[in-house]
């Protein structure tokens with residue numbers, strides 16, 4: 267433990283599982299006091315019981331403005347302040363691949379959790395942070411919000427809008443010393459990720475060698491990321507080491523967003539470049 271978050275008090279939404287759970291562990295190890303805001307009561311209470319008082323659980327559905335605001339105020343009551351909001355809870359809609367098949371209720375549900383909750387969290391965290399002289403707000407977006415064609419329409423649009431919300435918040439609150447940034451994870455095998463692809467509970471671990479092989483072919487760093495990779499970035503954005511960074515959407519994706527589409531890889535026989543060379547030779551080049 268290096269203690270880079272000593273003196274910080276963070277709310278982490280979706281802290282019972284996956285990326286959020288890894289962030290809870292690392293924030294605590296780095297000296298922060300942490301409130302988990304999640305709907306999984308049993309897991310949250312169990313995690314609270316494993317800490318020496320520095321991790322608390324509050325049942326909170328972040329789609330409810332009343333509940334989200336309440337957990338932020340409860341954090342101040344428990345730990346005296348709120349320096350950091352890691353707005354991380356989110357869901358993937360794996361089913362609706364095409365806008366034409368889109369179920370409007372599913373769309374609204376994805377937007378309520380992935381986007382609207384981010385706005386609610388900022389709305390209620392900012393007045394508290396402003397009174398204290400500043401803070402850091404971190405959203406978990408996705409590379410699917412940075413690039414078209416990575417995930418389903420509702421998910422991608424919700425994350426793209428969350429990135430825009432990040433920039434808007436950063437502009438509006440910089441004068442109050444409140445920084446707002448978004449983390450854009452690439453492929454991180456979590457329970458949710460496994461569920462999305464139909465793995466049975468706990469079945470992901472055994473398949474990791476094959477999963478790493480798949481991602482060795484689709485991104486420059488030849489393995490899938492881990493929840494801890496994302497937690498490390500969240501710690502940096504929560505810490506004073508990132509004091510000059512705001513309004514950014516930072517990919518943590520093994521370089522995936524730098525990969526050209528297969529049709530543009532120059533060495534591929536089907537690439538546009540190779541086809542143009544072949545075409546030119548047909549015309550006497």
Ligand SMILES: NC(=O)c1ccc[n+]([C@@H]2O[C@H](COP(=O)([O-])OP(=O)(O)OC[C@H]3O[C@@H](n4cnc5c(N)ncnc54)[C@H](O)[C@@H]3O)[C@@H](O)[C@H]2O)c1
Nearest residue numbers: 280282283284285304305327328355356408451454456458
């Ligand atoms: N895993 C990936 O590959 C990946 C990639 C890009 C972005 N993300 C984003 O990372 C975030 C976390 O994803 P994960 O893979 O850790 O998922 P996860 O399902 O493992 O964790 C999500 C957590 O959010 C909680 N949650 C769900 N609905 C909630 C609500 N209404 N109120 C409060 N908490 C709620 C769940 O109980 C769970 O603990 C999401 O925003 C997701 O979109 C994940």
